[in-house]
Amino acid sequence: xxxxxxxxxxxxxxxxxxxxxxxxxxxxxxxxxxxxxxxxxxxxxxxxxxxxxxxxxxxxxxxxxxxxxxxxxxxxxxxxxxxxxxxxxxxxxxxxxxxxxxxxxxxxxxxxxxxxxxxxxxxxxxxxxxxxxxxxxxxxxxxxxxxxxxxxxxxxxxxxxxxxxxxxxxxxxxxxxxxxxxxxxxxxxxxxxxxxxxxxxxxxxxxxxxxxxxxxxxxxxxxxxxxxxxxxxxxxxxxx
Amino acid sequence: xxxxxxxxxxxxxxxxxxxxxxxxxxxxxxxxxxxxxxxxxxxxxxxxxxxxxxxxxxxxxxxxxxxxxxxxxxxxxxxxxxxxxxxxxxxxxxxxxxxxxxxxxxxxxxxxxxxxxxxxxxxxxxxxxxxxxxxxxxxxxxxxxxxxxxxxxxxxxxxxxxxxxxxxxxxx
Numbered sequence: 235x236x237x238x239x240x241x242x243x244x245x246x247x248x249x250x251x252x253x254x255x256x257x258x259x260x261x262x263x264x265x266x267x268x269x270x271x272x273x274x275x276x277x278x279x280x281x282x283x284x285x286x287x288x289x290x291x292x293x294x295x296x297x298x299x300x301x302x303x304x305x306x307x308x309x310x311x312x313x314x315x316x317x318x319x320x321x322x323x324x325x326x327x328x329x330x331x332x333x334x335x336x337x338x339x340x341x342x343x344x345x346x347x348x349x350x351x352x353x354x355x356x357x358x359x360x361x362x363x364x365x366x367x368x369x370x371x372x373x374x375x376x377x378x379x380x381x382x383x384x385x386x387x388x389x390x391x392x393x394x395x396x397x398x399x400x401x402x403x404x405x406x407x408x409x410x411x412x413x414x415x416x417x418x419x420x421x422x423x424x425x426x427x428x429x430x431x432x433x434x435x436x437x438x439x440x441x442x443x444x445x446x447x448x449x450x451x452x453x454x455x456x457x458x459x460x461x462x463x464x465x466x467x468x469x470x471x472x473x474x
Numbered sequence: 475x476x477x478x479x480x481x482x483x484x485x486x487x488x489x490x491x492x493x494x495x496x497x498x499x500x501x502x503x504x505x506x507x508x509x510x511x512x513x514x515x516x517x518x519x520x521x522x523x524x525x526x527x528x529x530x531x532x533x534x535x536x537x538x539x540x541x542x543x544x545x546x547x548x549x550x551x552x553x554x555x556x557x558x559x560x561x562x563x564x565x566x567x568x569x570x571x572x573x574x575x576x577x578x579x580x581x582x583x584x585x586x587x588x589x590x591x592x593x594x595x596x597x598x599x600x601x602x603x604x605x606x607x608x609x610x611x612x613x614x615x616x617x618x619x620x621x622x623x624x625x626x627x628x629x630x631x632x633x634x635x636x637x638x639x640x641x642x643x644x645x646x
Contacts, residue, residue: 245622245625245626245629246607246622249600249607249625251606251607251622277629277633280582280629280632280633280636281601281629283578283579283582284582284586284597284601284602284632285601285602286579287579287582287583287586287602288491288495288602289494289495289498289499289507291490291491291494291495292494292504292508295490295494295508295511296487296490298508298512299487299490299511299512299515300483300487302512302515302516303482303483303487303515303516303518303519306516306519306520307519310519310520
């Protein structure tokens, strides 16, 4: 081995990182070469000085780190607990504020019809913002005459109507808008006493309000906020 | 839980001395070193997923990475001139030069502080902490070949920085 080759390997040699074969070769060369062994000695002397340059760990750092670690553990556990509580509280509040559609089959059907009406490009059979066009359109198509209130003044312009199927019968669907949102109001004849509006919600975010008045059952469905939908129902009943 | 044999405290805290030493050499400041170690252990809590195979290399790697991230964040200047082999040359110590331990200790200390962070880190991990090339590669996230060449260049740079200082200092 030449001196140049050995110099390349001296670092790894003195670090004990050479394979057995190369280690033996370098060792053999250094034993018979004053220049290389001198280089090695100087490097080792410098390294010995360097190895004594470690900084002392400050007193109290270990205790402080231990506290940090334990606090961080506690915090991460607390965060999980907080999250669980928040979710639980959210569920409880949601249920208290607005019951889910749950077991009401008519409400579920109404939501399905609403969703279908938006997806299938079959929102409207008669497209008009004029109640005097929409109301007569239903005549002859269904065996009842739903009232079609004009709610533009309340911020719910009428866009039209169509026939739909709900609760085992053909019903009138009146379609209103609130900004970009569509609101379906399903109307069909009902027997029995009037019932006050009662709101429910689906997990997907649709709000549903059911009520009976003047011999008609109503279901309003939309993805507008519950408050907006309640407002429509109030306006609808006032104008009817 | 925090006392169990595989916990972070049980596996990594024994290497606090090494972690602090690396932090101190990287930051070159008492205060920053303590902050760095604190932040590194906080990160370690987050990443800890059962005892690492080599706890010392693992925690040193976090110290190192935390240092580089925070340095990027503050865009602080490392303050070290890049080592230029063409200028500093390969033969660094004059043949006659010998190191008088106590007298030169301070000079070596200063010379090491002067090196760039990558060189400082390689030398500290190897000479002060006695890590193998493989472990240094783990800490720095580079292959063994890179460790070998980086360490060789770091030692040359250190010897050159030291030679410069010894010339300035009048011989006793």
